Amino acid sequence: MGGRVWTLTQTDDTLWYHVYNNQDREKEGNDRKRRASVSLQEDKSGKRSKGTVKSEEEPVPVTEQDTEVEENMLRNYFQLNVELRGMYSAWGKADPHFKCIAEIFRGVRMLRQDPTECLFSIICTTNNNISRIQGMVEKMCQTLGTELCQLDETTYHDFPQLSAIADSTVEECLKDLGFGYRAKFVQRSAKQILDTHGLQWLEGLRNVPYPQARDALLTLPGVGNKVADCVCLMSLDKAEAVPIDTHMWQIAKRDYNYAAGRNPKTLTDKLYQDLGDFFRQLWGLNAGWAQSVLFCADLKQFQYLKQMPHVKQLKEEEEK
Secondary structure, eight states: OTTSEEEEEEOSSEEEEEEEOOHHHHHTTOOOEEEEEEEOOBOTTSOBOOOOBOOOSOSSOOOHHHHHHHHHHHHHHTTTTSOHHHHHHHHHHHOHHHHHHHTTSTTOOOOOOOHHHHHHHHHTTTTOOHHHHHHHHHHHHHHHSOEEEEETTEEEEOOOOHHHHHSTTHHHHHHHTTOTTHHHHHHHHHHHIIIIIOTTHHHHGGGSOHHHHHHHHTTSTTOOHHHHHHHHHHHSOOTTOOOOOHHHHHHHHHHHOTTTTTOOSSOOHHHHHHHHHHHHHHHOTTHHHHHHHHHHHHSGGGGGGGGSHHHHHHHHHHHO
């Protein structure tokens, strides 16, 4: 994240992190490894208390400025300025089903990703599963990204620059790596951005309204409604964007009785928009964050949590 390799661990009220130097600094003899923390507690005013900082194995001095920059990067990436408790409470009051699910899925937080990394990672998600997507993104970083450092015999690479992805040789390269038809969308979208808009265009979409940002993304090869909404939500500060995929379509029908009696077989553009509007009306301006909670709760690896006694009791009370 941010061209650096981090390791994180979380206690009840603190996020601890290590930052590792990249290869260039290591060549200069600086093998700094620092441990610092970010407080996750809030006082009554809603403000977070200043985190403490500890350092270990420091061949060179670590400045307060270094720590402040890194802490701000983490706060920005995890959007720690967004107070979840109040939002969960509001969503629960508006939506009894959400209230039940939220009891075991507290703290689900949207990352504020780099727009370039987010866009080209999300293009890889079309008709794909999570483990394969992770492998594809890792291969793209290893092949096109800058090597950052080695940690526990694993080499870590930065996400590729836009110019590297746009190169004319990249499509065939990605096909060889198993990207299939997505390879052309990755390379051609990068080229279109550079040729038509420039390097700062994606990040600049953070400063325009959600509908405008979404429509702009839809002009790119391989970007449809879901990809555009994912990028808007996960990297462009559009909290009202609600990506609708198979999970959310099933959730809408199963848990909200959406389209009862009609049972449309395909998710058309109009139905996609209507579903997004339905959830935005239900959950409000931060509907995309609420959607992410239900999305996580619907994943197979978390189903066992729903069998916990206190959750089953809440579900029974909801049904009454």
